Amino acid sequence: MLEVAALSHFYGKHQALADIALAIGQGEIVAILGANGAGKSTLLKSIAGLVKPAPGATIRFEGHHIGELPAHLIVERGIALVPEGRGVFGDLTVAENLQLGAHPARARAGEADRLARILRLFPRLAERMAQAVRTMSGGEQQMVAIGRALMSNPLLLLLDEPSLGLSPLLSREVFRALAEIRSSGLSVLLVEQNARASLDIADRVYLIESGRNAGSGPASAMKNDPEVQRAYLGKARAAPSPP
Numbered sequence: 001m002l003e004v005a006a007l008s009h010f011y012g013k014h015q016a017l018a019d020i021a022l023a024i025g026q027g028e029i030v031a032i033l034g035a036n037g038a039g040k041s042t043l044l045k046s047i048a049g050l051v052k053p054a055p056g057a058t059i060r061f062e063g064h065h066i067g068e069l070p071a072h073l074i075v076e077r078g079i080a081l082v083p084e085g086r087g088v089f090g091d092l093t094v095a096e097n098l099q100l101g102a103h104p105a106r107a108r109a110g111e112a113d114r115l116a117r118i119l120r121l122f123p124r125l126a127e128r129m130a131q132a133v134r135t136m137s138g139g140e141q142q143m144v145a146i147g148r149a150l151m152s153n154p155l156l157l158l159l160d161e162p163s164l165g166l167s168p169l170l171s172r173e174v175f176r177a178l179a180e181i182r183s184s185g186l187s188v189l190l191v192e193q194n195a196r197a198s199l200d201i202a203d204r205v206y207l208i209e210s211g212r213n214a215g216s217g218p219a220s221a222m223k224n225d226p227e228v229q230r231a232y233l234g235k236a237r238a239a240p241s242p243p
C-alpha cells in the first residue's frame, strides 16, 4: 500500500532522515521506534507532504508517486496525519472539529455513517459534541484528533505519539481504538514513546536511529530481541553466565 525508499530530509544543514526505506501493507499496524530526535516525526511529515523529501526519494501510495504532491492532495489520496500535540482547534466544539476533518472530496460520500462509526469508537465524544475542545482532557482531545482524521475517510492513518501525556486508562482506550480501526481494514503507521504498547499492538516494527533504518521485523520477534529490550523496554542486558 505504501512504499518508501531512499527518503532523506534536511533542515538546513542538519540531516534528519537519511535513506529511509519502509513499507506498509493494507490492514497492517506498523510501529516506528526510535530515540528522541531520531527523525520519527519528520518521517511522518514527509509521507503527509508537510516537509519536502530531498531529491531521489520514492514515496508510492496505492501505486502512485505522491512524494511531490502538496499535503492537501495527499489527504485526498487517503493518508491522514494525527500530528504530535494533536492540532485540534480548542475554541471550536467537538462537532466542529470533526466536521473540519470531512473537507476532502473523498469524505463526502457516507459522511453521516462515518461520523456514527467514530462516535461508536469514542463514546466519550458522543456525549460532548457541543463542548469546546480546549475544556477537554488530553485523552479526550486525542480522541477528537483521531476522530477528525478518520472523518477524511483515510486508507492509511499516520499517528504521532497518540499516548503522549495521557493517563494509563485513556492511553489504553486510545490503543483499543487503534485495534478497532485496524480491524475495519485501515492501515496505521504509529510513532509512539510507549514502546511496550506499540509492540503489543503492531504487526511489524521499524527501528530508526539518527535518521537511518536500524532494523525491522515482526513485532512478536522484535519484543524478544535483546537490543530492543535494552533500548526500548528498559530491560537490563542479561549477565554473562559464569564459566
Ligand SMILES: Nc1ncnc2c1ncn2[C@@H]1O[C@H](COP(=O)(O)OP(=O)(O)OP(=O)(O)O)[C@@H](O)[C@H]1O
Binding pocket: 011, 014, 016, 034, 035, 036, 037, 038, 039, 040, 041, 042, 043
Ligand atoms: N523545523 C525544524 N528545524 C530544524 N531542525 C529540526 C526541525 N524539526 C526537527 N528538527 C531536528 O530534526 C531531528 C529529527 O526531529 P524529529 O522531530 O523528526 O524527531 P523525533 O524522532 O520525532 O523526536 P521526538 O521523539 O523527540 O519527537 C532532530 O534533531 C530535530 O532537532
